[in-house]
Amino acid sequence: MRTTRSSPARTRAREKLLTAQLSNGYVLGMEVREQIAQSEELIRLGLFDDAIELLTEVLADDPDNLSALLNIGIAYTESGHNDSAIQALSYYVQHDEENDEAWEALGCAYLRRKEYATAEDHLQRARGLNSTNASVLRNLSVLFSETGRGRESYDTLTKAYELNPNDYLTTYALATAYRYLERPQEARTLLERLQTFDYLPTSIRHEAEKHLLELTVGWT
Secondary structure, three states, X not given: OOOXXXXXXXXXXXXXXXXXXXXXXXXXXXHHHHHHXXXXXXXHOOOHHXXXXXXXXXXXXXXXXXXXXXXXXXXXXXXXXXXXXXXXXHHHHHHOOOOHHHHHHHHHHHHHOOOHHHHHHHHHHHHHHOOOOHHHHHHHHHHHHHOOOHHHHHHHXXXXXXXXXXXXXXXXXXXHHHHHOOOHHHHHHHHHHXXXXXXXOHHHHHHHHHHHHHHHOOOO
């Protein structure tokens, strides 16, 4: 899961937070707003531990800060701290049930714990809230694959790519799916396209290069 883009759900979370704080007689300070923005950038760069440390400071002063709760839940999910993610995000959705990113992150945490029924419930809820969230579909594709629903997994992954062909995780996942299906030219096209992305984690870049080398020498 990568949920770092701006979205209507994230905007709603910020609006709810600001409304609640205004009703309490104060406006969120610039320092906290900057910390929230910085945490989002850290998550985007994959610096999850740094984001968690920063957000922990925010929540120490304001435990009900919805934006901080959402971001720390996502950071926990992305870094594999599934129990902490579930705790933070379960608390978050008690205050905002309409945020697709929160339900997606919850679903991913349960998916990593192999609790497939709960994971699917949460991911499908996220899908219902925002049918254009491509990363939800990508994560559902993983779940379908792990639960023996290969065709459904492939169809869902291709739809995710159609919705957002610029998501490197979806592009890489589909390329590896094409290799598994022995469709080397389609795999090569996507792997070569990955090399043109402005941002690509080193681990994904190395794996893509490895796949391309194997295809070049004739391994399908």
